[in-house]
Amino acid sequence: MVELSQTLLNLPVLICRLRGDVVQVETWISASGKHGHTGDWLVRDYITGETHLRATSSRYLMIDKKTRKLSFLKEAWADQIKPHVLDCHEYPIIMGDNRKLLQILDVDTADYVRTGLSPLWNDLDINQYVNYHIKYISWILEGAPRSFLESHKLSAMTVEYRKECGRESMLHNLSAVSRNGTSATNSTDHFTEDEGIEFDHSLYLQDGSEVLRARTMWMPKSI
Amino acid sequence: MVELSQTLLNLPVLICRLRGDVVQVETWISASGKHGHTGDWLVRDYITGETHLRATSSRYLMIDKKTRKLSFLKEAWADQIKPHVLDCHEYPIIMGDNRKLLQILDVDTADYVRTGLSPLWNDLDINQYVNYHIKYISWILEGAPRSFLESHKLSAMTVEYRKECGRESMLHNLSAVSRNGTSATNSTDHFTEDEGIEFDHSLYLQDGSEVLRARTMWMPKSI
Structure with missing residues (x-):
């Protein structure tokens, strides 16, 4: 038996809704490729039709339910979902693959460390x-200091899932500022x-394995 | 400035929905009394009209936003909500006040202790x-062992809120079996x-103050 697993989420928030x-x-x-699929979402204003949020989650992969290892997409199952898959060159709506830019962090390179994260019973499927x-x-979000979360709003996010997180897991979040628009890093690079x-x-498990890596983009709330 | 705060929730689940x-x-x-209000809910099957869940949350009280102490219901505000309040002797739908039955627990009387509970940023209002x-x-729910949560289903709950829980709070949950239908406690009391x-x-804060006390009733999943 296999189940679908999702590995990448791209989520630019264009306008916050009230x-x-x-x-x-x-x-x-x-x-998406030979074995994967891409899911796309568009959230629009019901009255004006203006786009407020675009999201692409790509590389849905099959995982063996027992071994938790990757499995090939079975032909029978592929035929089953084929009628629901669009064949359109315009998609996915977010083309950029930011995975290569995502950095792996360790305790030395992280600016913030948040320990003691664990799933509650109702967080499990x-x-x-x-x-x-x-x-x-x-x-x-726990990775950034709370004063920052209050002064800024999330404007885009890329998440790459790397390992599953089960019950009894204890996790910690390492976070680092990768680009700060308020300071100039060198004379030719003024943000x-x-x-x-x-x-x-x-996000790491206690045994050191990485559950996910992510990038978040924030704007000051005044803008 | 004042805000509404709720102190008691009574929630019997009659039938779990699929x-x-x-x-x-x-x-x-x-x-409800001079200064409080009761909120009632009924969840029914849309087709058959059968009742699946009843809930009563009583004793909504006013709290001063700055001092976090109880405040009297202002006349002006009472007049404002008066048109929305039902004057009906049939309500509330759950008459029993189980608060007197709720026991205070300490480490010696608890069967299960769950530490390390804390709100995340998006749990805060x-x-x-x-x-x-x-x-x-x-x-x-974290108070009961997970094997129990898997074998049983929640059938009723009473929650009495006693203190607010703010950011940076660390909490622990003490839980004890108060009645076990599978065993007889004496010759005349066969469950x-x-x-x-x-x-x-x-549920306690680190300084020893009690955030809430609750009672949950569970039935085996096979029934």
């Missing part, structure tokens, strides 16, 4: 694994305040 | 307090399996 706003969500699947983006994203701040994040 | 079922939710407010039932309930198991829970 409570009470009505939005419409469009989502579709397209093929039916297979007893943490399988919800929202939980991983909340662990990623300005409104270019925002980028963080790199790595 | 994914894909459609339900309808009814909710209303009625007066705009006032920087944990203000979501779901978070407190997930901390309560049977299908009467379920009751747990008492207390």
